Structures are given as structure tokens and as C-alpha cells.
Amino acid sequence: MAHQHHQSLDKISSDDWTSKESNGEQDQQQLENMNTFNTLPPSEIQQTTTSLNSQKTSTNLTNTRARLGLHPIAPVIEEHDESEHSDLLWPKIRMSLKEPFAEFFGVFIMVLFGDGSVAQVLLTAGDPSAPGGDGWGNYQSISWGWGLGVMLGIYVAGDSGAYLNPAITFTNCILRKLPWRRLPVYFVAQFLGGFCAAGVIYINYVNGINAMEGHGVRTVPPATNATAGIFCTYPAADMTKAGMFFDEFIASFILMFVIFALKDDSNKGQFSASGAWFPLGLFFLIFGIGACFGWQTGYAINLARDFGPRLMSYAVGYGHEVWSAGGYYFWIPMVAPFLGCLFGGLIYDIFIFTGASPINTPYMGLGKLFNPKQTMQERLEQQKKDGLV
Incomplete structure (x- = not known):
């Protein structure tokens, strides 16, 4: 997406700004x-x-x-x-519905690869028939699966902006002028993409699930041989609520901070706003988060990736334990990513970003809070001028 931006600006520069025949x-x-x-x-x-x-x-x-x-x-x-x-x-x-379809299938592909990698690692652990005699994958395979899933999901969802995450969509509405009216339809598309992908994973691996747990038996962590972790995240047994929340918060902070860096034209530390390299950059970002922050909570960092599949796991028979496990942990990957992504975006804009952002207005945008009606009207007029609505 960004490389088209630079091509357009380069064309303006070469065709118009260097022409000596242009009048004032x-x-x-x-x-x-x-x-x-x-x-x-x-x-x-x-x-x-x-x-x-x-x-x-x-x-x-x-x-x-x-x-x-x-x-x-x-x-x-x-x-x-x-x-x-x-x-x-x-x-x-x-x-x-071109953009909602793009968000749906972007998340669908992302969760297929991510949950599929978890299923293969979990269900084949210790399988002597695998190369090496110890299963068809390890924890690093899961980081690969989610990284590839996000990268390919971005390619699929290019027409919509490829947000793939309600928390990222929300942060772009606040800090990057994405119209608020798109948030509900994008959220529904993203949620349904994760929900449907989890259903496909369950159908594909139901025989393996039955072999591990027993026919018709469905359990959640920390139960022995639990398979609910294929679909959504569960915390490590020794974690406090504060630890669970902070783990999701800091991973979401990193996610949004680096995304804003990769999309910042003025940031010379990356490939000119990354352009065609952006999906690859996201692959490394997700792989890194999984490798460094994945153990304690499973790095959900995305309501659509966690709540949608969690609801599907409840529907296929895992029971109310999908909500009560970990001391009703389920709400943390729903809330923490929004706060973490927003904080990550704010910190990037406060200390690094010089483009259009509420942070780069008088009083860092706080003055707009006291006149919301005028602020919304000005925002709508600017969006119309920019062709966003």
C-alpha cells in the first residue's frame, strides 16, 4: 500500500515540480x-x-x-x-461489502495458520513416527504459524487496510483518522473470521482431539490432555490477575508501537514506510512476540483471534470452563489489547511521530475533549476532504 503512495508522490515530483513551464x-x-x-x-x-x-x-x-x-x-x-x-x-x-469481506478472510487465514500450528504441535507431541521421533513440531512451530498467518492475512485483506484486529482498528480510529463508522462493521467481520476459522480447525483435527482426550471428551487447561488451548489462550497456572493483564498489555503495546513505526513515512529506520515489506515486518514482529512473550498467556493480543475461537470451542462442547478457566481469564485478552495498543500508539506519536495525529495538535489533543461536537464535525469534514468517507 505504502509503495503506491511513494510512486504517486514521485510522479508528482517528476512530472510537475521539475517542469519549468508550470505557472504559479x-x-x-x-x-x-x-x-x-x-x-x-x-x-x-x-x-x-x-x-x-x-x-x-x-x-x-x-x-x-x-x-x-x-x-x-x-x-x-x-x-x-x-x-x-x-x-x-x-x-x-x-x-x-468488499472491505468487510477482506477483513473476514484476512482474519480467517490468520487463525487457520495460527490455530492449525497449535493443533499440530499439541496433538502430535511425542509421536515417534514424526521426523526426529518427538512429534510434528515444537513451540517455535507455533510462532512460525502465527507469524505466517498474520503475514498472509495482510496480503489477503489489503483492500480494507488489513487491520485484522479490533484493537488496532480502534487505535487507528483515534490516532490515524480511520472513520469511527467503520469500527463496528470491521469488528463484526474480524470476529466472524476468527470464529469460522476455529470451526474449520475443529473439523480438521476432531479425530486427533478424540484420540488424545477420548471420544466426546473435551477439557480445558490445566486438565491433563486438555485440547481447548488449540483454539484460544489460557494463562500459566502460577500467574496472578495483574501478571496476566500486564503480559497481554505489554505484548499489545509492542505490537502497535512497531506497526506505527513500520507505517511512518518519516521514520528512516525502516524501508520507506515498509511498503511491500510491511507484511514481512509483521511476520517478524509476531514471531518475536511469540518467542519472547508467549509463554505466560499465549499472546492473544487480539480479541478476534481469541474471543471468536473461544466462542466456537464453547459451541462444539468444551463447556462453560472456557469462560471460568484461569479465574475467568477470558476477559483479559478482550480488554488488555485495546489498552495496550492505544498506549503503544500514544507513546509512538508523543515521542517519534511528526505527522497528522491528535498528539500533534495544541495541548496534545486534550482541548478537543471539551468540545466533542465541534471536534467530530471538523473530523468529518476533513475525512470528506481526504476522500475517506
Whole structure:
């Protein structure tokens, strides 16, 4: 996404700013256009450079998308749009829900790889038939699985911004001008993606689960041979509530802080806002979090990745223990990632980021809290100007 940004700016620079024939009025207009482009958050750049070229969306579809909080015109690259019969029902549905579908399948792929790696490691532990005679994987395999899942999920969900995490979506709404109206529909899509992926994992590994626990027996940690950990996270037995919360909080802090660094055009410590390298950067980030912060709570860091599969595990027979285990631990991976991601984003913006952010306004944006109506109106007008809504 970001590499398209730089290509667009490079084109402005080479075609317009070096032309000696441009008059002052043209230069001023080009400067305004360039400044508008630079105010866009990286997650929205692909929409701006592609979606406005597509004029196939009817009035009914634009109204439907607007009601869902999406940009009225779907993000479709015109030269790649070879769909015919756009008046048919399914093309209309696809065009109306393009970004939610992208978030759904991005999370779906992410959880398939992540939960699949946990299932293979857990269910084959000690299997003498495996290479090496000690199972088909180890803890590092789980870090690989989740890292690859996130990387591939980002590729799948490019049209939506590839947030894949309600806490990241929430933080972008606060600090990166993502319209608040998109939060509910993205949240639903992300939750359903995790829920459905967990169902697929259960169907695929049900025979192995039966072999380990016994036919029809379903248990959660710390029970011997428990398999509920395939689907969602459970804390280590010796942890306090404060320790559980802090572990999820700090992992989420790291996640958001590094994501903002990777998407920051002015940060010269990475590949020019990472661009095509961003998914690979996220692979290393998730792998590192798993390797360094995964033992105590399983590094959920994502409500959609934990609550959706947890609900699926409850539905397939693991019982109320999925909620009560660990002293009702289930709420911690629902709440801590929001606070951790927000704090990570705030710290990055306070100390490093120089772009458009509430932190880079008078009183670090605190003055806006006392006039929320005017603030929301100004935000909406700016979003319309930037083409976000």
C-alpha cells in the first residue's frame, strides 16, 4: 500500500515540480493536492489511489456502503476490473461489502495458520513416527504459524487496510483518522473470521482431539490432555490477575508501537514506510512476540483471534470452563489489547511521530475533549476532504 503512495508522490515530483513551464497557479494546486495526499493514513492510501477510478457503483450501492461506514465507492483498480454483468446480485453484494469481506478472510487465514500450528504441535507431541521421533513440531512451530498467518492475512485483506484486529482498528480510529463508522462493521467481520476459522480447525483435527482426550471428551487447561488451548489462550497456572493483564498489555503495546513505526513515512529506520515489506515486518514482529512473550498467556493480543475461537470451542462442547478457566481469564485478552495498543500508539506519536495525529495538535489533543461536537464535525469534514468517507 505504502509503495503506491511513494510512486504517486514521485510522479508528482517528476512530472510537475521539475517542469519549468508550470505557472504559479498550477504549482499551488499541485502543492495542495500533494499535502492532502500526505495527510492520509497509510492504511487508506490504496483506497484513495484506486477506488476513485471506479464509477461502476450505483447510487443504491453507494448508499449501502455509506450506511455501513465504508467509503461510498469501493476500492477497485479500474484496469484490473474485468467483471461483467455488474447488475447481478452477487457482484452488488461483493462491491457493497468488499472491505468487510477482506477483513473476514484476512482474519480467517490468520487463525487457520495460527490455530492449525497449535493443533499440530499439541496433538502430535511425542509421536515417534514424526521426523526426529518427538512429534510434528515444537513451540517455535507455533510462532512460525502465527507469524505466517498474520503475514498472509495482510496480503489477503489489503483492500480494507488489513487491520485484522479490533484493537488496532480502534487505535487507528483515534490516532490515524480511520472513520469511527467503520469500527463496528470491521469488528463484526474480524470476529466472524476468527470464529469460522476455529470451526474449520475443529473439523480438521476432531479425530486427533478424540484420540488424545477420548471420544466426546473435551477439557480445558490445566486438565491433563486438555485440547481447548488449540483454539484460544489460557494463562500459566502460577500467574496472578495483574501478571496476566500486564503480559497481554505489554505484548499489545509492542505490537502497535512497531506497526506505527513500520507505517511512518518519516521514520528512516525502516524501508520507506515498509511498503511491500510491511507484511514481512509483521511476520517478524509476531514471531518475536511469540518467542519472547508467549509463554505466560499465549499472546492473544487480539480479541478476534481469541474471543471468536473461544466462542466456537464453547459451541462444539468444551463447556462453560472456557469462560471460568484461569479465574475467568477470558476477559483479559478482550480488554488488555485495546489498552495496550492505544498506549503503544500514544507513546509512538508523543515521542517519534511528526505527522497528522491528535498528539500533534495544541495541548496534545486534550482541548478537543471539551468540545466533542465541534471536534467530530471538523473530523468529518476533513475525512470528506481526504476522500475517506
